[in-house]
Amino acid sequence: MAYNLLKGKKGIIFGALNDMSIAWKVAELAHAEGAEFSLTNTPVSMRFGEIHELSKKCNNAPVIAADATSISDLENLFTQTMEHFGGKIDFVLHSIGMSLNVRKGRTYDDLDYNFLQKTIDISAISFHKVMQVARKLDAINEWGSVVALSYVAAQRTLYGYNDMADAKAMLESIARSFGYIYGRDKKIRVNTISQSPTMTTAGSGVKGIDGLMDFTERMSPLGNATAEECASYCITLFSDLTRKVTMQNLYHDGGFSNMGMSLKAMNMYNMGLENVENPEELD
Numbered sequence: 001m002a003y004n005l006l007k008g009k010k011g012i013i014f015g016a017l018n019d020m021s022i023a024w025k026v027a028e029l030a031h032a033e034g035a036e037f038s039l040t041n042t043p044v045s046m047r048f049g050e051i052h053e054l055s056k057k058c059n060n061a062p063v064i065a066a067d068a069t070s071i072s073d074l075e076n077l078f079t080q081t082m083e084h085f086g087g088k089i090d091f092v093l094h095s096i097g098m099s100l101n102v103r104k105g106r107t108y109d110d111l112d113y114n115f116l117q118k119t120i121d122i123s124a125i126s127f128h129k130v131m132q133v134a135r136k137l138d139a140i141n142e143w144g145s146v147v148a149l150s151y152v153a154a155q156r157t158l159y160g161y162n163d164m165a166d167a168k169a170m171l172e173s174i175a176r177s178f179g180y181i182y183g184r185d186k187k188i189r190v191n192t193i194s195q196s197p198t199m200t201t202a203g204s205g206v207k208g209i210d211g212l213m214d215f216t217e218r219m220s221p222l223g224n225a226t227a228e229e230c231a232s233y234c235i236t237l238f239s240d241l242t243r244k245v246t247m248q249n250l251y252h253d254g255g256f257s258n259m260g261m262s263l264k265a266m267n268m269y270n271m272g273l274e275n276v277e278n279p280e281e282l283d
C-alpha cells in the first residue's frame with residue numbers, strides 16, 4: 001500500500017546491484033511513493049548487475065555511473081541529476097559497502113593495509129565525499145534527508161565482520177559530524193540505519209551468514225528485519241514525517257541490539273551443548 005509519502009521529491013540512490021540489494025528495494029518503494037530519482041553504481045557493478053532493469057521499473061530513472069570514492073564522478077553525478085530534474089534534490093541513499101580483506105579471506109589479525117584503506121574509503125569516507133560534494137554544489141533542498149546503511153558491528157564485536165566493523169564505526173561518526181554542519185546550515189538531516197543481517201550480495205560475504213541470521217532471528221523479539229522492511233524505514237526518513245530526526249544511528253533489527261539472551265537462542269544453545277562431546281574444546 002502506497003501513501004504518496006515522497007510525492008514531488010527527487011533523489012539519488014546509490015548501490016542497487018541486483019534485485020536482492022537493499023537499495024533496489026528502496027528504489028522500488030520510493031517510486032511507488034511518488035519519488036523521482038537517479039540510480040548510480042560503479043561501471044563494473046553496472047555491467048555485472050541489473051540496474052538498467054530497475055530503471056525501467058522506475059519510470060526510466062536516469063542511470064549515471066559513479067565510483068563513490070571519486071570526487072569528479074560524484075560532481076558529475078550530482079550535476080547531471082540536477083540538470084535532469086531541473087533543480088535541487090531532496091534525498092540521498094548511500095547503500096555502499098565492500099572489503100577486499102573480507103573478499104580475499106584476510107583475517108582481522110592479518111589485514112592487508114592497502115585493502116583496509118580501500119575498505120574505509122569505499123564504505124565510510126565515500127559517505128563524507130557524497131555530502132561534501134552535495135553541499136559545495138548546494139544540491140540538496142532544505143529539510144532534505146541523507147541516509148546511509150550501517151551494521152551493529154560498529155558497536156559490538158561480531159566474529160568475522162572484520163575491517164567492515166571499523167568502516168561502519170566511521171560511517172556512523174560521519175553521520176553525526178556532517179549532520180551537525182548540514183543541519184545547522186541547510187536544515188538537512190543525516191542518519192544511519194543499522195540493519196539486521198540480510199541475504200544480499202554484500203551480506204553473503206559475511207562469514208557464517210546463515211548461522212548468524214539464524215542466531216539474530218532467534219535473539220530478536222520481532223525477528224530479523226528484511227530488505228523490504230529496511231526500504232520502508234528509509235522511506236519514512238526521506239519523508240516529511242521525520243524532519244527533526246538527525247545525527248542518529250537508528251537500529252532496524254527487530255530488537256536484536258538491546259538483547260543479551262533470548263529463550264529461543266538459549267534453547268538452541270543448550271541443544272548444541274548436549275550434542276557436543278567436548279564443548280570446552282570448541283573455539
Ligand SMILES: NC(=O)c1ccc[n+]([C@@H]2O[C@H](COP(=O)([O-])OP(=O)(O)OC[C@H]3O[C@@H](n4cnc5c(N)ncnc54)[C@H](O)[C@@H]3O)[C@@H](O)[C@H]2O)c1
Pocket residue numbers: 014015016017018020021022023041042045066067068069094095096097098122149150151194195196197198199200201202203204
Ligand atoms: N546485507 C546485510 O547483511 C547488511 C546489514 C547491514 C548493513 N548493510 C549495508 O547495506 C549496504 C548495502 O548492501 P547490500 O546488503 O544491499 O549489498 P549489495 O552488494 O547489493 O550492495 C553493495 C553495493 O555497494 C556498491 N559499491 C561497492 N563499491 C562501490 C564504489 N566504490 N562506489 C559506488 N558503489 C560501490 C556495490 O556495487 C553494490 O551495489 C552496505 O552499506 C552494507 O554494508 C548490509
